[in-house]
Amino acid sequence: MDTESTHSGYSSRSGRSNRHGERARERHKASSSKDSSRSEKSVIINPPETSSQDSPVHNGEPLPGEPMPAASDPGEEGQDDNWGETTTAVTGTSELSISQEExxxxxxxxxxxxxxxxxxxxxxxxxxxxxxxxxxxxxxxxxxxxxxxxxxxxxxxxxxxxxxxxxxxxxxxxxxxxxxxxxxxxxxxxxxxxxxxxxxxxxxxxxxxxxxxxxxxxxxxxxxxxxxxxxxxxxxxxxxxxxxxxxxxxxxxRHLRPCYSVCVIRSTDGETRHYNIGQLSIQNAALTILEYYYKDFPLHNPALLSASKHRAAKHLAGLKVYNVDAPGNTAGAQPANGNQSQAAAAAAKRKDSAHNELYYEEADFERRVRKRKARLVVAVEEAFTHVRRMKKEDERASPSDIMDVREAALAIFPSMARALQKYLRTTRRQHCHSMESIQKHLAFCLINNMSPKAFLETYLAPGPTLQYGPERWMADQWMLVSEASVTSGVKEGSEFTLRCLDFSLAVTVRGIPYIRVTEEYVDPKSHKFVLLLQSETSV
Structure with missing residues (x-):
């Protein structure tokens, strides 16, 4: 009796523990589903590979901890107590995991x-x-x-x-x-x-x-x-x-004697420059190239690149793509019917007219630029003429009525501001010049008695990067990418890249060839000739 009571008590405890294990598993699954739906940045810790004895389902056997039809094994109680060690756990990033930003x-x-x-x-x-x-x-x-x-x-x-x-x-x-x-x-x-x-x-x-x-x-x-x-x-x-x-x-x-010629290409617009350098390491050559870049390369203008991308997207939007190898598509293998021939003809016509659209678009852009430029030149010349007239009047006026040069710049700026703004918008360089910088440049030109053409030269053509404010280039942080060690010297065929936030500079090194100069002696007597005159000629 004692033995039977002991076995019955153990089985009841085992069944109770199994039921607790099932409830805990269900609560854990529900909380896991809630946590996974609440946060996408969850870390899933998968358990290691377990044997067939610890696997949840193996050849149709019940889960460990579930009631067995026969007498349960005493080892199952230990499995129920340690179920959390072999169970998938889902934890929120706010408690036990580290986010990617951290x-x-x-x-x-x-x-x-x-x-x-x-x-x-x-x-x-x-x-x-x-x-x-x-x-x-x-x-x-x-x-x-x-x-x-x-x-x-x-x-x-x-x-x-x-x-x-x-x-x-x-x-x-x-x-x-x-x-x-x-x-x-x-x-x-x-x-x-x-x-x-x-x-x-x-x-x-x-x-x-x-x-x-x-x-x-x-x-x-x-x-x-x-x-x-x-x-x-x-x-x-x-x-x-x-x-x-x-x-x-x-x-x-050592590096003053030129030994190599480097070709520098900007990745976005293809702007290219060539420089001669001496015996330098790769990192020193990169530093020299960046110094040349800020001095020689025009300012990078992403607005022009976005315009070309918009034109390419507009052209591709009108094209239709057919997948003839798609399953169930039997029309591709058969001779083209009327609809397909019409679509192909329309696509060919659209392809042939793409270059015409590009030609007329560029011609229209150049026409608008010339128009805006002419209006800007006239407005600036009239403003400078007005300043010269005011200057002559100030010579006859009293000292108290004389206007300062900066005040004169502020006075004439509104007369040319609209024309200048339209020109910069047409050429997509309005983000390169602020109103304060334009007024400052205008005052500088008036102080030094410059002509209207000298004032307009800054805005008619894109200048080097250093010409603009430091906010245009001070934030540039360059990354040198090279297969060779950056401390090794440059040599024939060396290639490396200087990456920035918006673009990169591809650098290719070529050696300057050995130049052989020979001398050829020219006899001074070979330049002499004799002019024979005939008596019957008019000479």
């Missing part, structure tokens, strides 16, 4: 810290190296005077001359370091310059070698010849000057 923000913060560290590390190393270079000769001279002054031999006239030479050399070295290294950086490069790293390492090795020799031969032995110590310090300054000369050759003179 991951991107975390990576951006780490990247910003790394970028600032890489930006200021070369500066810190350069400052420490410069202080070490300048302080080492002075320390060489002061240590014997401080440590063993009573044993030093007196310094004569030759030694005092070395003091003078050392002071002037240090002054020249300080000026040279300031001129070459202590300049504001033009840009932030992704990698450290190989030549600068080599020169810094060479300077540190030179200084450490002198310190090692000084410690072994002078400090340990406490050399009494102070004249020799001064000569040793002078030799160190001479070596540092030669290292600086090497730095001038590597950093400033």
């Amino acid at each position: 991951v991107v923000g975390l990576g951006k913060g780490i990247q910003d810290r790394t970028r600032s560290f890489r930006r200021y590390l070369p500066l810190a190393v350069g400052v420490c190296g410069g202080l070490l270079v300048l302080a080492t000769p002075l320390v060489f001279l002061l240590l014997p005077v401080i440590v063993w002054p009573e044993r030093l031999q007196p310094c004569g006239a030759a030694c005092e001359g070395l003091f003078l030479s050392l002071s002037f050399k240090l002054l020249m070295l300080l000026t040279a370091i300031w001129a070459l290294f202590l300049r504001p950086a033009r840009a932030s490069l992704p990698r450290v310059c190989a030549c600068r790293a080599f020169l810094t390492t060479l300077t540190l090795l030179l200084t450490m070698s002198y310190w090692l020799f000084y410690g072994v031969r002078i400090l340990d032995a406490q050399d009494e010849d102070y004249h020799g110590v001064v000569q040793f310090a002078v030799s160190l300054v001479d070596s540092q000057l030669f290292v600086h000369y090497l730095a001038v050759v590597l950093l400033e003179l």
